[in-house]
Amino acid sequence: MSEIFLRMENIHKKFPGVYALNGINLEVRKGEVHGLLGENGAGKSTLMKVLGGVHEQDEGKIYVEDNDCGFITPSKAAKLGIGFVHQELNLSEALTVAENVFMGRLPYKNKSLGIVNYKKLYSDTELILERLGINIKATDLVSDLETAKKQMVEIAKAISLNAKIIIFDEPTTSLSNKDVTSLFNVINHLKKQGVSAIYISHRLKEIFDICDRVTVLRDGTYIGSSQVKDISQDDLINMMVGRSLSNLFPKEVFPQGDVVLETEGLCDTTGRIKDISVKARKGEILGFAGLVGSGRTEVMRLIFGADKIGKGHVKINGKLVKLKSPEDAIRHGVCLLTEDRKKQGLSLVMSVNDNINITNLKSFLLNHKALRQTGEKFREALLIKTSNLDALAGTLSGGNQQKIVLAKWLNTNSEIFIFDEPTKGIDVGAKAEIYHIMNDLVRKGKVVIMISSELPELLGMSDRIYVMCEGKITGELNREEASQEKIMALATVGGAN
Structure with a gap:
């Protein structure tokens, strides 16, 4: 050796x-x-x-x-x-x-x-x-x-x-x-x-x-x-x-508010997602746990209108909504930060500024000065590390790419932020910054839903956790009762039971 x-x-x-x-x-x-x-x-x-x-x-x-x-x-x-x-x-x-x-x-x-x-x-x-x-x-x-x-x-x-x-x-x-x-x-x-x-x-x-x-x-x-x-x-x-991160998960607890998002009996057209009924409230980070292939991402795609709903319905602020496309979801204040930011969340060959503004182009005549001011605002607010706004998104680190995706959605009137594996492939310093941003969103009355395969992350940041197995919800745990053992039991044998 x-x-x-x-x-x-x-x-x-x-x-x-x-x-x-x-x-x-x-x-x-x-x-x-x-x-x-x-x-x-x-x-x-x-x-x-x-x-x-x-x-x-x-x-x-x-x-x-x-x-x-x-x-x-x-x-x-x-x-x-x-x-x-x-x-x-x-x-x-x-x-x-x-x-x-x-x-x-x-x-x-x-x-x-x-x-x-x-x-x-x-x-x-x-x-x-x-x-x-x-x-x-x-x-x-x-x-x-x-x-x-x-x-x-x-x-x-x-x-x-x-x-x-x-x-x-x-x-x-x-x-x-x-x-x-x-x-x-x-x-x-x-x-x-x-x-x-x-x-x-x-x-x-x-x-x-x-x-x-x-x-x-x-x-x-x-x-x-x-x-x-x-x-x-x-x-x-x-x-x-270069500094101590004594608390890896800087969780803040806020008062629980009204139900903003609710699904009842949600199913897809393939039979993979079965009877999903969940509620997400203001003032909470709602976690989704499960093994790879359990159906977590597929549920979020249904809510975002990316896949067709077979049965069931979605309510936002108590009203039934039809989500036949991502455009419908965005119009109702839903945004999805995808797991694969490089293929689904960003255009790597476009600039940082263009990626930030791509969700909020309302006219064929572009006001470049205003777009640049918007880009600078989010660059400063989210501490995006880039030489300039004209740098290509593909040249930035994973953590900064994730911040660009987030800036893109913050540049809309979104109420419901769905994070699918938000810290995948990024370092501990950038993770802490993403967690602080999630806290800030909840503080402002937004709803945050987080899918993660990292159990310490789910336990550290979630107020409630739904666990999925084989396309079904197999359990719901609040922050006080949740543990790695309970989550893994529901994620593995929960489907069979």
């Missing part, structure tokens, strides 16, 4: 106007899982791009197994045994597992005629899958696989390139608890075979569950490294954000 596989020393990288990396050090031992932590914009991705050959360092040295690597290119990184499992999977859905694993390196019987040796292709892939201990067939179509198994195909791709170290970038953002356990089993399996891992995650619990050591970056600088067993969660947070 003490033998060093990778050493990055005094790495510097500048971009126009930005000092992205300022003297970063990273040391990874053979057969260890090394956590890499820091807020969005701390330099984690840039450091990994230097390691993967996407960027060249301006200063500093990289050693692999004590050999000075100089500048690394992507092809050189592969030869050195550096593999990546990215947060956004890079697979061809129409091809088999084997064809994805050996894409660009298929074994041929006759290459000039394009005749692939499928027997060898499948047998080589099966050996890798067997090594990983995962239940996937080489002949399976990737499009037929669950997200967790697609991720295993990405790991198999890295192993097929004889990877000696694998970088996992936020690998669990789309996984259920069961799938996370399976992923950790594979990582531990590889660890026993001497394969190292760099594990990037904003979920601190995972760092303590899977990592041996951890390195923290902040604002492009190296803060420190430690054995995970020798450091506390509070210490890690302090290192990441």
Whole structure:
């Protein structure tokens, strides 16, 4: 365990106007899982791009197994045994597992005629899958696989390139608890075979569950490294954000008001969502818990008019409303901050200012001065970190992208704010800011509904929690009685009962 596989020393990288990396050090031992932590914009991705050959360092040295690597290119990184499992999977859905694993390196019987040796292709892939201990067939179509198994195909791709170290970038953002356990089993399996891992995650619990050591970056600088067993969660947070977040969940309790949103017997047209009856009141944050696939997001899509209601109805402020489209929902004061902000919440190729104003364009003749004033107002109010309002939304960190989505809806007359996984993929500092914004909304008499797979987040911020399982509401818990054990019982066996 003490033998060093990778050493990055005094790495510097500048971009126009930005000092992205300022003297970063990273040391990874053979057969260890090394956590890499820091807020969005701390330099984690840039450091990994230097390691993967996407960027060249301006200063500093990289050693692999004590050999000075100089500048690394992507092809050189592969030869050195550096593999990546990215947060956004890079697979061809129409091809088999084997064809994805050996894409660009298929074994041929006759290459000039394009005749692939499928027997060898499948047998080589099966050996890798067997090594990983995962239940996937080489002949399976990737499009037929669950997200967790697609991720295993990405790991198999890295192993097929004889990877000696694998970088996992936020690998669990789309996984259920069961799938996370399976992923950790594979990582531990590889660890026993001497394969190292760099594990990037904003979920601190995972760092303590899977990592041996951890390195923290902040604002492009190296803060420190430690054995995970020798450091506390509070210490890690302090290192990441430069201040203590003594209360991770700054919950404020307000007087309960009237029912603003009510559903009665709500069903979809597919039979997946069954008889949903819920109430949301002024003065509360209403949480929705459940495992991945329990139907939480689907219920919110019905309320937002994105999917067709099969049976049942929705009331807003005591009046029946017809929600046949998102336009209907917006007109009645409902907004939805989607789980996938990049694909459904933002236009990444549009500016920050255009994204903020896109929900409130009431005329073909645009008043650019007024639109800019609006953009500046929300930029200041939500502390959106951007060089200027003309910067493309896709260039900002996850936490700041989430704030742009929120600004877009605050720029309307919305009364009901539905947050679907509001802190997914953002750091602890940005999470605290999102929680404060939710408190402010409730203080102003708005209704906040929060879907989250993070049980501590639900318990920390919710006044009431509905639990779903298999498309049904299986329980309702108030703040005082809710616990992780009760929620998990209702989320797992509640549907069967």
